[in-house]
Amino acid sequence: MNLTIRHDQAVNVDAVPASPAHKTPFVRELPDGLSRLHLMVDNIHCAGCIRKIEKALHDTPGVARARVNLSTRRLVVDWTPSAIRARDLIDIVTELGFPAAPFDPDAFGTKDETAERRLLLSMAVAGFAAANVMLLSVSVWSGHDGSMGVATRDLFHWISALIALPAIVYAGQPFFRSAWAALSRRQLNMDVPISLAVVLAAGMSLYQTAVSGQHAYFDAAVGLLFFLLIGRYLDQRARTKARSAAQHLIRLTATGANILMQDGTVRSVAVNDLSPGMTMVVAAGERLAADGLVTKGRSAVDNSLMTGESMPVDIGPEDRVYAGTINLTAPIEVRIEAAGDDSLLAEIVRLVEAAEQGRARYVRIADRVARIYAPAVHVLAAIAFVGWLIAGADWMTALMTAVAVLIITCPCALGLAVPTAQTVASGLLMRHGVLLKSGDGLERLAATDVCVFDKTGTLTLGRPELVNRDAIDAEDLAISAALARRSRHPLCQALANAAGVQTGRTVTDISELSGRGIEGVVDGETINLGSAAWLGVDRGQHPPHSVEDDGCSEVWMVRDGRPSVVFRFRDTLRPDARATVEQLRGMGIAVRILSGDRRNIVDSFAAQIGIDPADCEAESLPAAKAEQVRALTDAGHKVLMVGDGLNDAPALAEGYASMSPATAANVSQTAADVIFQGESLMAVADTINLARATNRTVIQNFGLAFTYNLFAVPLAMAGVVTPLFAAIAMSGSSIVVVANSLRLGLLKWGKRS
Amino acid sequence: MNALVFLIPAALALGLAGLVAFVWSLKSGQFDDLDGAAERILDDEDD
Numbered sequence: 001m002n003l004t005i006r007h008d009q010a011v012n013v014d015a016v017p018a019s020p021a022h023k024t025p026f027v028r029e030l031p032d033g034l035s036r037l038h039l040m041v042d043n044i045h046c047a048g049c050i051r052k053i054e055k056a057l058h059d060t061p062g063v064a065r066a067r068v069n070l071s072t073r074r075l076v077v078d079w080t081p082s083a084i085r086a087r088d089l090i091d092i093v094t095e096l097g098f099p100a101a102p103f104d105p106d107a108f109g110t111k112d113e114t115a116e117r118r119l120l121l122s123m124a125v126a127g128f129a130a131a132n133v134m135l136l137s138v139s140v141w142s143g144h145d146g147s148m149g150v151a152t153r154d155l156f157h158w159i160s161a162l163i164a165l166p167a168i169v170y171a172g173q174p175f176f177r178s179a180w181a182a183l184s185r186r187q188l189n190m191d192v193p194i195s196l197a198v199v200l201a202a203g204m205s206l207y208q209t210a211v212s213g214q215h216a217y218f219d220a221a222v223g224l225l226f227f228l229l230i231g232r233y234l235d236q237r238a239r240t241k242a243r244s245a246a247q248h249l250i251r252l253t254a255t256g257a258n259i260l261m262q263d264g265t266v267r268s269v270a271v272n273d274l275s276p277g278m279t280m281v282v283a284a285g286e287r288l289a290a291d292g293l294v295t296k297g298r299s300a301v302d303n304s305l306m307t308g309e310s311m312p313v314d315i316g317p318e319d320r321v322y323a324g325t326i327n328l329t330a331p332i333e334v335r336i337e338a339a340g341d342d343s344l345l346a347e348i349v350r351l352v353e354a355a356e357q358g359r360a361r362y363v364r365i366a367d368r369v370a371r372i373y374a375p376a377v378h379v380l381a382a383i384a385f386v387g388w389l390i391a392g393a394d395w396m397t398a399l400m401t402a403v404a405v406l407i408i409t410c411p412c413a414l415g416l417a418v419p420t421a422q423t424v425a426s427g428l429l430m431r432h433g434v435l436l437k438s439g440d441g442l443e444r445l446a447a448t449d450v451c452v453f454d455k456t457g458t459l460t461l462g463r464p465e466l467v468n469r470d471a472i473d474a475e476d477l478a479i480s481a482a483l484a485r486r487s488r489h490p491l492c493q494a495l496a497n498a499a500g501v502q503t504g505r506t507v508t509d510i511s512e513l514s515g516r517g518i519e520g521v522v523d524g525e526t527i528n529l530g531s532a533a534w535l536g537v538d539r540g541q542h543p544p545h546s547v548e549d550d551g552c553s554e555v556w557m558v559r560d561g562r563p564s565v566v567f568r569f570r571d572t573l574r575p576d577a578r579a580t581v582e583q584l585r586g587m588g589i590a591v592r593i594l595s596g597d598r599r600n601i602v603d604s605f606a607a608q609i610g611i612d613p614a615d616c617e618a619e620s621l622p623a624a625k626a627e628q629v630r631a632l633t634d635a636g637h638k639v640l641m642v643g644d645g646l647n648d649a650p651a652l653a654e655g656y657a658s659m660s661p662a663t664a665a666n667v668s669q670t671a672a673d674v675i676f677q678g679e680s681l682m683a684v685a686d687t688i689n690l691a692r693a694t695n696r697t698v699i700q701n702f703g704l705a706f707t708y709n710l711f712a713v714p715l716a717m718a719g720v721v722t723p724l725f726a727a728i729a730m731s732g733s734s735i736v737v738v739a740n741s742l743r744l745g746l747l748k749w750g751k752r753s
Numbered sequence: 754m755n756a757l758v759f760l761i762p763a764a765l766a767l768g769l770a771g772l773v774a775f776v777w778s779l780k781s782g783q784f785d786d787l788d789g790a791a792e793r794i795l796d797d798e799d800d
Binding site: 046047048050051068069070071072117120121124125128131132135136152155159163 | 757771772779784786788789793796
């Protein structure tokens with residue numbers, strides 16, 4: 001076993017006191033002489049966290065400002081560079097229990113933020129215009145009985161035009177651009193009829209105003225834009241949120257490496273300039289920048305990124321280490337074998353991307369509707385135009401009717417149908433600790449019929465627990481727990497937890513030897529806890545391993561002159577794993593296990609949660625896992641993959657939909673559609689339930705929007721639609737759709753059929 | 754009719770004032786962290 005001190009993840013910002021010209025890319029100089037550092041911070045949840053971080057930084061000499069952004073989990077610090085190093089600022093935050101990593105604000109997320117801001121501005125402008133134009137329109141309608149003079153009406157129309165036209169030019173751009181992009185690819189999307197309707201309505205209204213006619217549709221055109229922009233903004237916000245979660249991936253990449261030169265000096269080299277054959281010096285607590293073989297030094301690495309296993313792994317000369325993992329205890333030298341795009345990390349990210357491209361072929365419900373709907377709308381408008389011409393109307397009347405059809409058939413209700421339902425659903429999910437990463441993830445989740453679970457960290461908690469408690473003397477347990485409590489090693493923590501709360505023992509003279517064990521004096525007696533090899537335990541004196549003990553981690557304890565005691569630890573099942581499996585089956589979803597673990601262990605777990613061993617695949621490598629998922633897909637199933645390790649990432653991306661626990665490796669979280677927190681596995685079943693309810697709501701919404709069309713389109717084609725009717729019908733149908741979506745929020749979380 | 758000479762500009766001015774206020778609040782970053790603002794109000798300790 002490996003007994004090590006686990007360091008918190010600190011990233012190397014300015015580890016190298018290189019030449020003054022050497023600047024880190026993360027620190028910005030402000031005009032007032034201060035420097036600014038942008039950090040991504042994990043584990044922030046509430047006001048307490050914000051306060052703790054900001055207070056700690058404000059109390060640090062040299063720090064002028066510190067501001068946490070809870071929405072994006074980011075932190076901006078302004079400080080005097082001469083007073084404290086950037087690295088120390090990061091350490092302060094990290095030591096509070098919030099792992100922090102610097103990032104380059106120019107490279108991350110600014111595009112999304114600009115887009116979101118732009119939409120919000122467009123929405124504000126459209127809202128302002130819609131309100132004011134509507135005010136004038138209402139006056140015109142009230143004067144429709146002849147009490148308003150023609151001159152006044154024309155004046156009102158001109159003022160409406162003055163407000164509406166600039167607003168349309170500005171606020172309509174998101175739609176015009178998208179429509180143009182689709183047309184230049186010779187495709188139709190929902191934005192094409194929207195843009196056409198808005199442009200034609202504005203153009204016609206302007207003409208009517210100029211010739212002193214009465215059919216001005218400015219209110220309809222601007223109102224349409226305003227409602228659609230609301231839907232667009234909700235959609236964009238959901239996507240930005242999902243992406244900012246994925247951006248935390250950058251915590252995986254080291255910022256640079258210290259390379260040992262021929263002449264024995266150490267130089268800092270950027271990640272991009274690393275090449276095989278170089279030797280890098282990795283300090284304790286640093287993230288590895290490339291794959292390679294250890295040449296000098298012994299240490300332990302945190303491989304959780306790669307395997308999802310929380311246990312540090314001991315390494316020594318000739319052992320292979322991977323980019324993105326963290327060197328924990330002692331400095332090592334590594335000969336680089338693969339850097340940058342050739343590293344295993346990059347390889348797995350590529351696998352995930354390749355599989356995700358397959359998923360990108362999924363067509364969202366809204367787009368599927370648009371594919372049928374958009375051509376239908378244009379055909380109807382054309383029929384109305386030609387029909388009226390044939391019927392002997394002048395071309396002006398015919399065109400007006402066609403425009404009315406376009407406006408009427410383009411209800412905001414359609415634009416709001418999906419985003420409102422998904423916003424309500426994702427809000428509900430968020431409140432229950434489930435993070436929805438992609439909007440269409442819910443749509444896909446609702447359709448799944450097979451659920452494949454990974455074992456370690458998914459069905460289990462991925463956290464060791466004492467299994468042979470009955471065989472251990474209570475005094476032995478209490479004494480070793482007192483010592484174990486002083487170590488941060490996962491097995492020691494598990495041992496301390498197993499003993500429960502205890503007081504009254506004095507522990508002194510503690511020394512911890514990385515990778516070996518811990519020594520200390522408990523109540524005057526010297527105790528050693530550690531690996532069998534370090535303690536020189538003679539295994540012959542102990543009963544041999546039983547099958548059950550396979551795969552267990554061991555800690556041995558030696559007390560003066562007493563026989564040595566072994567503590568065995570094993571990963572434990574999530575408390576409601578069995579209930580979840582039954583619940584999923586009740587929902588018509590088949591359950592399977594796909595594990596990299598040994599056959600007999602997988603079978604014993606399967607038996608515990610009621611899964612037939614025939615439905616379990618054991619000893620699967622990452623590529624094999626993805627293969628199995630593809631085989632199921634080819635057999636006509638829609639597979640939901642639930643996994644946590646990096647080894648699951650390709651399978652997660654291959655699945656029709658995918659979920660990961662919040663403890664999962666970062667790459668897996670990126671590949672997954674949905675991330676759930678907490679110990680309960682029931683979140684999987686509950687999320688599918690909500691996804692199905694959301695899909696029902698979306699379909700209802702489309703149904704409502706179409707029903708409205710069923711009545712409105714014939715009226716529009718008959719030419720009896722007045723601007724007033726169009727405006728009321730449009731807002732009415734939108735309100736009905738929004739109300740229907742809000743109904744989703746009343747859904748009881750965890751209510752199971 | 755004469756009332757319109759004042760009322761319409763007044764209505765427009767009020768609307769514009771709202772728009773300008775919104776643009777200002779957007780530019781000054783008040784929409785950057787909606788979740789954080791909701792939590793910060795619970796923090797009543799002054800320091």
